[in-house]
Amino acid sequence: MSNIQAIRGMxxxxxxxxxxxxxxxxxxxxxxxxxxxxxxxxxxxxxxxLFKRSIGEVTDIVEKEMxxxxxxxxxxxxxxxxxxxxxxxxxxxHGLLGVPQRLWYMGxxxxxxxxxxxxxxxxxxxxxxxxGIASVxxxxxxxxxxxxxxxxxxxxxxxxxxxxxIGSSAARRxxxxxxVDYLTSxxxxxxxxxxxxxxxxxxxxxDSKSPQTQALLDAAPTMADYLxxxxxxxxxxxxxxxxxxxxxYVINPRLVRxxxxxxxxxxxxxxxxxxxxxxxxxxxxxxxxxxQLGGKNTPGVGFAMGMERLVxxxxxxxxxxxxxxxxxxxxxxxxxxxxxxxxxxxxxSLRDSLPDLAIVQHTGGGSxxxxxxxxxxxxxxxxxxxxxxxxSTQTVTVxxxxxxxxxxxxxxxxxVPGQQLEATLRAVFAD
RNA sequence: GUGGCCGUAGCUCAUCAGGUAGAGCACUGGAUUGUGACUCCGGAGGUGGCGGGUUCGAGACCCGUCGGCCACCCCA
Numbered sequence: 248m249s250n251i252q253a254i255r256g257m258x259x260x261x262x263x264x265x266x267x268x269x270x271x272x273x274x275x276x277x278x279x280x281x282x283x284x285x286x287x288x289x290x291x292x293x294x295x296x297l298f299k300r301s302i303g304e305v306t307d308i309v310e311k312e313m314x315x316x317x318x319x320x321x322x323x324x325x326x327x328x329x330x331x332x333x334x335x336x337x338x339x340x341h342g343l344l345g346v347p348q349r350l351w352y353m354g355x356x357x358x359x360x361x362x363x364x365x366x367x368x369x370x371x372x373x374x375x376x377x378x379g380i381a382s383v384x385x386x387x388x389x390x391x392x393x394x395x396x397x398x399x400x401x402x403x404x405x406x407x408x409x410x411x412x413i414g415s416s417a418a419r420r421x422x423x424x425x426x427v428d429y430l431t432s433x434x435x436x437x438x439x440x441x442x443x444x445x446x447x448x449x450x451x452x453x454d455s456k457s458p459q460t461q462a463l464l465d466a467a468p469t470m471a472d473y474l475x476x477x478x479x480x481x482x483x484x485x486x487x488x489x490x491x492x493x494x495x496y497v498i499n500p501r502l503v504r505x506x507x508x509x510x511x512x513x514x515x516x517x518x519x520x521x522x523x524x525x526x527x528x529x530x531x532x533x534x535x536x537x538x539q540l541g542g543k544n545t546p547g548v549g550f551a552m553g554m555e556r557l558v559x560x561x562x563x564x565x566x567x568x569x570x571x572x573x574x575x576x577x578x579x580x581x582x583x584x585x586x587x588x589x590x591x592x593x594x595x596s597l598r599d600s601l602p603d604l605a606i607v608q609h610t611g612g613g614s615x616x617x618x619x620x621x622x623x624x625x626x627x628x629x630x631x632x633x634x635x636x637x638x639s640t641q642t643v644t645v646x647x648x649x650x651x652x653x654x655x656x657x658x659x660x661x662x663v664p665g666q667q668l669e670a671t672l673r674a675v676f677a678d
Numbered sequence: 679g680u681g682g683c684c685g686u687a688g689c690u691c692a693u694c695a696g697g698u699a700g701a702g703c704a705c706u707g708g709a710u711u712g713u714g715a716c717u718c719c720g721g722a723g724g725u726g727g728c729g730g731g732u733u734c735g736a737g738a739c740c741c742g743u744c745g746g747c748c749a750c751c752c753c754a
Contacts, residue, residue, distance in 0.1 A: 255745075307752050311679080329754085356754080361679080363748060372754060440751065456750085505753060515754095526754060553754030582712060615712050623714040634712055648714065660713080 256360070256368030267558050267567050272353065274399050275373055282392055284349040284375060289333045291355060295325040301332040301536055303507030305447060312358040326357035329506070330374035331533070331549055332540070338378060339542035347379035353554075365524035365556045375530075376549035378537065383481045386512045386532060386548050387488035393516060393528055393550065394494050400557070401566030406527060408494065410514040411502035412482035413450075414474045416535070419510070422473035423449055429467050436463050453501035469500050478511050485512060504529065508536040512548065520563050521556055528552035573626035575607040576676065579633070580618040586633040593633070593643065593665065600669050604676060623648055629675055631668070632660075641665050645672070 253259060260268060276286070295315050302309050314326040327333055330352055338344050353373045360366060375392070377385050390408065397403045413419055427449050430437060437445065438457040445452065455461065474482070489496050504513050513531035521527070530550020537545040561567045577597075581590035594608050607625055609618045615634070622630040632644035645668070646660035663671050 252745075312752075358753075360752065361750090362746085363750095366753070370754065374754095451752090523749065524753075529754065551754055556754060580713090614707095616710080616714080617706085619712095619714040621714085630714075632713075636712080644713090646713070 254368070256362040258367055258369070263572060264558070266572055267561065268554065270567065271400065271554060271557055271561070272373075275351075275353075275396060278392065278396055278399060279351045279375065282349070282388070284351045287334060287337060287350045287352050289327075289330065289337055289352055289354070291327055291357075292324050293327055293333050293336065295323040297332050297336055297540070298325055298328060301335065301506075301508055301540060302329065306505060306507060308358060308505070312360055314357045314359055328358045329356055330354070330372055330551060331376060331506075331508070331536070334374065334376050334549075335378075335536055335540050335542070335547070338376075339537065339540060344378055344537065344542060344545045347377070349375075349377050351375045363524070364522040365553070365559055367555065371554040372551045373554060374549060374551040376547060378545055378547045380548070381534065381546040383485045383512065384488065386481075386485055386514075387492070389530065389548055389550060390485075390489065390514060391492055391494065393552070397516070400561060402557070402560060402564065405520060405560055405564045405566075406516045406518050408489075408496040408514065408516055409499040409502050410482075410485065410489075410496050410512065411470070411499050412474060412478050412485075412511055413470060413503060413509060413513055413531075414478040415510060418473050418475040418478060419450070419470075422468065422470050425468045425473065426450070426452075430463070433463055436460075450503045451505070453503050464501065471500055481511060504531055508533040508539070510534055514550070516552075518560055521559055524556060526553070527556045527560060571626065574605060575625040575627040576604045577606040577629055577631060577672065578622035578625045578627035579606060579608045579631040580615070580622055581609065581632075582615045582618070582634040583638070586635065586638050589638050590631070590633040593668070594631075597669065597672070601672060601676075604672065619646075622646075629672070637662065643668050645675070647675075 279286075295313070298313065299309055304310075308328050313328055315323055316325075318324050334350060334352060338348060338350070343350075351374060354371065355369050356372050357369055359368060362368060375389060377389065390410075394403070394408070397406055414422070427445060430441075430445055430449065430452065434442060434445070436459060437452070438455065438460050441452045441455050441457065441460050444455075452460065453464065455464075471479075486496070486498075499515075502513055502515060509531040511532040511534065514529065515526050516528040517525040518527055519525060528550055529552075530548070532546070532548045534546040535544075536547055537543070558567075562569070579590055579594045581587045591608065594606055597604070597606060607627065609621060613621075619630060628647070628649050630646040630648055632646055634644075637643050642662050642664050644660055644662045661671070
């Protein structure tokens with residue numbers, strides 16, 4: 248194929264899908280506004296160093312999934328693989344952290360991975376971050392907010408909330424040692440990937456998909472036993488909050504997150520309807536990240552949701568209207584040169600008086616018949632017709648194209664004086 | 679990075695022991711010199727992803743490559 252194609256894993260989103268995306272975006276932004284979150288818009292490119300310092304040097308994302316390149320001045324930059332790092336950077340840089348901050352953002356992220364269902368190289372996330380509040384009621388707020396979002400999107404029955412606490416970094420270190428200890432003594436029973444992770448990232452063995460590894464883990468030490476007191480009480484407090492709010496959840500003691508900066512609360516909303524990519528929204532607390540990136544010690548909690556996955560899930564579960572989309576309410580047709588200029592002017596003034604109607608003016612010529620054909624295809628309820636007769640009598644024909652749009656008009660069309668066009672259309676679209 | 683399946687018209691897919699392609703939908707013209715949807719008739723549209731090989735001959739077989747899908751890894 249000699250034609251230039253899009254980069255692998257970077258997809259165009261076509262009009263039939265953008266309407267679904269817009270539905271998601273509008274729902275989310277309204278919801279976040281109602282909770283008092285402010286939108287922040289961040290660059291897509293940051294210094295590579297930012298991601299290395301926040302996500303963690305030895306994570307897969309940093310080791311092999313980043314789109315990095317040298318700028319013309321020799322500086323190494325990276326297309327953001329996630330949003331939190333940039334958000335924290337911006338919050339520090341602009342001095343937003345003196346008071347609690349609730350922020351959200353939306354946009355493309357980039358990871359060099361093999362594309363598959365629900366995963367592409369350029370994907371889109373909506374991220375929400377809350378800074379400056381160390382108590383778990385903040386964690387609860389975020390989780391309740393997401394639950395409300397699923398209800399509004401019609402996804403409440405398709406997702407399940409999993410929560411866990413991974414404790415302080417000291418607790419995690421102690422637990423990691425115990426886990427490595429245990430697994431090392433059973434090394435032969437571990438699958439190949441997990442053996443590798445035993446040295447690189449042992450906590451990730453916990454969510455291995457290998458059945459025998461999972462079986463081995465049944466007898467392994469659990470994170471809960473190693474939690475520091477504060478993490479333990481915070482976690483049970485979180486559970487209380489969720490219970491009080493009537494929000495069902497599952498404690499998944501093997502839930503860990505892939506990014507290094509998390510501590511204490513971690514959570515994930517999962518679904519079984521998207522193939523093997525089961526997480527649609529995930530996040531947790533990151534109380535050390537701000538300081539780690541050079542800011543004043545400031546606690547943080549946040550999450551990100553994958554927009555592709557949410558749209559997919561909504562399509563999958565029938566939560567979206569998939570009927571053919573209608574781009575026009577009214578389609579204007581003109582036969583003859585004189586009629587064309589009359590129609591063009593009339594339609595322009597209609598747009599002044601009826602700004603909420605989508606009026607498509609036929610362009611590109613063609614026979615009268617073919618123009619009407621286009622009118623029908625457009626999905627418009629009515630066609631406006633200007634021909635020789637109409638022009639000479641200063642009228643316009645309003646033709647009803649759909650069942651039930653005729654206001655009891657059996658003939659299917661009526662010719663009205665030009666001045667009455669606006670009123671006629673108002674009546675047609677009154678509902 | 680690894681593995682499986684797949685790449686034929688704009689879309690969904692056929693065909694055939696290897697003898698250079700067809701349907702439906704969509705598009706378009708007409709039946710109706712100013713009236714859409716239904717119906718009928720006609721038309722356009724493919725160097726069969728790309729490159730190489732086997733063969734008298736390949737869309738069909740082989741190799742490579744690119745792309746797609748799914749899974750592993752990892753993650754939203």
